[in-house]
Amino acid sequence: MCFRVKENEIVAVCGANGSGKSTLLEHLNGLLLPSKGNVYVMGELIDPRTKKDLWKNVGIVFQKSDDQLFAPTVLDDVMFGPLNLGMNKGEAWDAAMKALRAVGAEEFINKIPNYLSGGQKRLVSIAGILAMKPKIIALDEPTSDLDPHHAEIVENVICGLKEEHGISIVLATHDLDLAARIANRVCIVKKGSVIAEGSPSEIFYNTGLLEDAGLKEPKIVQIYEAFCEFRGVKMEKRPVTIEELVKSL
Numbered sequence: 001m002c003f004r005v006k007e008n009e010i011v012a013v014c015g016a017n018g019s020g021k022s023t024l025l026e027h028l029n030g031l032l033l034p035s036k037g038n039v040y041v042m043g044e045l046i047d048p049r050t051k052k053d054l055w056k057n058v059g060i061v062f063q064k065s066d067d068q069l070f071a072p073t074v075l076d077d078v079m080f081g082p083l084n085l086g087m088n089k090g091e092a093w094d095a096a097m098k099a100l101r102a103v104g105a106e107e108f109i110n111k112i113p114n115y116l117s118g119g120q121k122r123l124v125s126i127a128g129i130l131a132m133k134p135k136i137i138a139l140d141e142p143t144s145d146l147d148p149h150h151a152e153i154v155e156n157v158i159c160g161l162k163e164e165h166g167i168s169i170v171l172a173t174h175d176l177d178l179a180a181r182i183a184n185r186v187c188i189v190k191k192g193s194v195i196a197e198g199s200p201s202e203i204f205y206n207t208g209l210l211e212d213a214g215l216k217e218p219k220i221v222q223i224y225e226a227f228c229e230f231r232g233v234k235m236e237k238r239p240v241t242i243e244e245l246v247k248s249l
């Protein structure tokens with residue numbers, strides 16, 4: 001099945017450990033090249049021999065922030081991408097500060113990235129990508145190693161990237177609760193292939209599909225199923241968020 005990202009959407013790529021989520025993400029900006037098939041960005045084929053700068057449209061926030069942060073200070077780190085794209089120092093500073101403000105990390109500008117907390121590192125990593133003004137940002141398990149408070153901050157930042165900056169988001173995650181809360185569309189991956197795609201309510205109420213992919217329904221779905229069973233009523237609605245669940249009960 002073909003994987004695609006539409007304009008101004010959050011598409012969640014969900015799969016068990018080792019299913020190929022990170023590998024798929026790394027194909028989106030030419031970090032990896034497919035051995036079969038093609039990758040198109042903004043309608044153009046990714047081919048490093050001809051289209052050198054298509055990768056600029058897609059930024060990837062890696063699963064481990066330490067793989068991404070390397071400069072002596074946060075500001076240096078976030079300015080690195082814009083400078084590398086050819087912006088002068090003033091433009092790069094503006095882009096970096098704007099990105100750091102957008103994720104609420106401007107207070108860390110003089111800090112050494114290595115000494116930031118996991119949540120702070122994730123925000124700075126997102127700022128580093130945002131500063132390069134991509135059209136699509138792919139995030140690999142952006143909240144899986146964070147406590148609930150920091151996970152919520154990062155989740156809100158991700159929603160803000162779409163809502164306020166018009167950026168399409170690809171979210172690789174095995175956290176189906178997160179995907180249920182924020183994704184507009186869900187793709188299920190298994191053994192390196194996309195095996196299904198659909199709206200969150202289509203995918204998350206397909207128990208057989210999730211089981212086959214080594215996943216479990218989001219909590220909201222489990223609660224709704226238990227409620228319907230307890231009341232002896234049909235599962236007519238398919239809530240995937242708390243708000244939808246409350247309306248369905």
Ligand SMILES: Nc1ncnc2c1ncn2[C@@H]1O[C@H](COP(=O)(O)OP(=O)(O)OP(=O)(O)O)[C@@H](O)[C@H]1O
Nearest residue numbers: 015016017018019020021022023024174191192193
């Ligand atoms: N389409 C594919 N063809 C061949 N090998 C693949 C394919 N997709 C992924 N792999 C291989 O499968 C392994 C796991 O892939 P990957 O790290 O992308 O999974 P993941 O879903 O991100 O796992 P995790 O959730 O544990 O981070 C890697 O060795 C990768 O090279």
